[in-house]
Amino acid sequence: MKEKEPIDIHSKREKLESLPLKEERPDKPWPRSRIYDFSSDRDMLEEISVKMESMGKKQLDQLQTEAARILTESRRDQIEESQTWFETAALPVLKNFAETFSASLEISHEDETMILVTFQNKCGYDLAEDDRHMRMLFGLSNHVSIEKNGDNITLVLAFDCLDMK
DSSP: OOOOOOOOHHHHHHHHHHSOOOOOOTTOSSOSOOOOOOOOOHHHHHHHHHHHHTOOHHHHHHHHHHHHHHHHHHHHHHHHHHHHHIIIIIHHHHHHHHHHTTOEEEEEESSSSEEEEEEEESSOOOOOTTOHHHHHHHHHOSEEEEEEETTEEEEEEEEETTTOO
16 A cells, blocks of 8 residues: 655645735625724824813803704714615515515604504414514514504504614
8 A cells, every 4th residue: 555645735835825816806796805993092082081171161162062963963864874774675674574464564754763664464474484684673673562453463663763773
C-alpha cells in the first residue's frame, strides 16, 4: 500500500493566494457586505452639556423652543414613515389574510398615530405556522381583540405608529 505524502499547507496557501480573484458581476443587486454604524458620540453630548451650563435664560429658552420643534418634526416624520410602511408592507398581508378567511377588512385611523384593523367573518380565523407575515403583524400590534358579535367573529388589531420604530 502506498503511503500518503504529508500535505504542505504553506505551499497550498501560496498557490491559492496566487490565483486571480474572481471579479463580482457588476449586475449584482446587492454588495457583498454593508456596514451600519449607529455608534453615538459621547464627547458631543458632553460638549453640549458644557455649553448649556454657560447659557443664559434667554438662550436656554431659545434652545428649549428649538428642541421642541425638532422633537415635533421627528415625531411627525416617524408617523409618516410608519404609515408608509403600513401601507406598503402590512396592508397586502392584511388583504391576503382577509381574502383567505372570506372576511371583510376595515382600516381606520382613530387619530394621527393609531391604526385599527378590523376583520369580520362568520367562520373564525386560523393563524397557521407558515403565516409568518401575519404572525409578525400580530407581534407588532399594540392590542389584539377577538369577539363574537351575533353571527360574526371580529378580530381587531391596533397599531400605534409611534411604537412601530
